[in-house]
Amino acid sequence: MDCGFRLRFMGRYVCFSNRLAELGKLLEMARRGLSVPLVVYGPEGCGKTSLLRYLYRELAGLYDYVVYYSPIHGADEGLISAEDVKKAVVSLARVIGGELVTAVAEAVLALGEVFAKRLGVRRAGSIAILLDDVFQAVGNVELYVKKALTAMEHPPLEVDRTFMLIASSKGASLEAVGRHLWTNIKTLWNLDREGFEELVKQIEGLDADQLWRATGGNPRAVELLSDEAWSEEEVVEKMYKARKVDMELLSKHRDAVEEAVADPDSLSKAPEELTRHLISKNLVIRIIDPLRPVEKSRELGVGEEYAWQTPLHRKVVELALRRLHSG
Numbered sequence: 429m430d431c432g433f434r435l436r437f438m439g440r441y442v443c444f445s446n447r448l449a450e451l452g453k454l455l456e457m458a459r460r461g462l463s464v465p466l467v468v469y470g471p472e473g474c475g476k477t478s479l480l481r482y483l484y485r486e487l488a489g490l491y492d493y494v495v496y497y498s499p500i501h502g503a504d505e506g507l508i509s510a511e512d513v514k515k516a517v518v519s520l521a522r523v524i525g526g527e528l529v530t531a532v533a534e535a536v537l538a539l540g541e542v543f544a545k546r547l548g549v550r551r552a553g554s555i556a557i558l559l560d561d562v563f564q565a566v567g568n569v570e571l572y573v574k575k576a577l578t579a580m581e582h583p584p585l586e587v588d589r590t591f592m593l594i595a596s597s598k599g600a601s602l603e604a605v606g607r608h609l610w611t612n613i614k615t616l617w618n619l620d621r622e623g624f625e626e627l628v629k630q631i632e633g634l635d636a637d638q639l640w641r642a643t644g645g646n647p648r649a650v651e652l653l654s655d656e657a658w659s660e661e662e663v664v665e666k667m668y669k670a671r672k673v674d675m676e677l678l679s680k681h682r683d684a685v686e687e688a689v690a691d692p693d694s695l696s697k698a699p700e701e702l703t704r705h706l707i708s709k710n711l712v713i714r715i716i717d718p719l720r721p722v723e724k725s726r727e728l729g730v731g732e733e734y735a736w737q738t739p740l741h742r743k744v745v746e747l748a749l750r751r752l753h754s755g
């Protein structure tokens with residue numbers, strides 16, 4: 429736990445909870461430098477933004493230039509870097525044109541050009557770029573990652589070491605990225621038991637055991653439950669309504685869905701259209717080369733290759749199955 433880095437959780441400030449294994453791995457990669465962009469994919473609300481912001485601070489001591497960008501937080505608030513770099517990136521984004529939040533996502537990839545042409549820097553030493561949720565803002569994910577790769581392979585100025593991390597929870601985008609050899613994909617899973625306990629024990633009155641079983645270590649799921657007065661049914665019902673699961677598809681593959689509820693790894697043999705649908709609706713995730721080993725758990729719905737994003741996500745599909753039976 430690091431109380432030098434505070435985060436908002438359940439409407440109050442908490443200390444950054446243990447992500448030691450993931451940070452160790454990422455820092456080891458950062459020390460070496462990367463040749464292709466690293467795409468970190470994980471369940472919604474598992475803590476990607478928190479980890480990236482923490483990593484920004486850690487990388488500041490290792491890299492000459494570090495830039496973090498999240499279009500969700502806007503072109504100004506979402507862009508964190510040294511002031512001159514920030515100004516130059518935004519000014520290039522204005523030249524690119526179109527919606528500013530999207531243009532900044534493009535301009536960040538042209539950082540080499542920003543240094544060479546706008547800041548008069550010929551040798552940049554080391555550059556680290558952390559991109560959060562950019563796939564939500566850019567139209568063509570494949571083109572974007574190809575540009576990211578080109579920026580790393582053919583920088584327009586001399587760079588000794590680069591590190592580029594793109595975080596996403598968008599299931600559909602992973603498929604687009606996974607088709608090519610343009611990135612290195614890794615999974616960031618929910619908090620582990622120890623980190624989760626560190627987090628929830630900072631708030632009085634929370635039952636860590638019970639919340640672990642309900643959320644599988646996903647901090648956002650705890651917040652959602654708390655906002656619904658701890659009613660799992662309410663949260664699940666809302667998620668079910670918001671996700672618009674394809675009931676026809678579920679009905680067509682009812683047996684395979686039931687098997688997946690019992691064991692997500694059965695999805696490796698399930699009809700592809702079903703697996704793809706569950707991934708694109710952010711219900712299920714494919715675990716790829718995780719940043720820390722993900723512990724298999726039948727109770728939490730975590731397999732070796734596939735996992736329910738949280739037990740609540742699995743309950744959404746269980747609810748859909750019940751509606752099918754009653755409908």
Ligand SMILES: Nc1ncnc2c1ncn2[C@@H]1O[C@H](COP(=O)(O)OP(=O)(O)OP(=O)(O)O)[C@@H](O)[C@H]1O
Binds near residue numbers: 479
């Ligand atoms: N390591 C951590 N320590 C303390 N709080 C955390 C940690 N990780 C996440 N949180 C808290 O959990 C909540 C969700 O985290 P965060 O926003 O980082 O998730 P995310 O994966 O980026 O979500 P999304 O998929 O919506 O982008 C936030 O309130 C955040 O402050």
Ligand SMILES: [Mg+2]
Binds near residue numbers: 476477560561
């Ligand atoms: Mg986020």
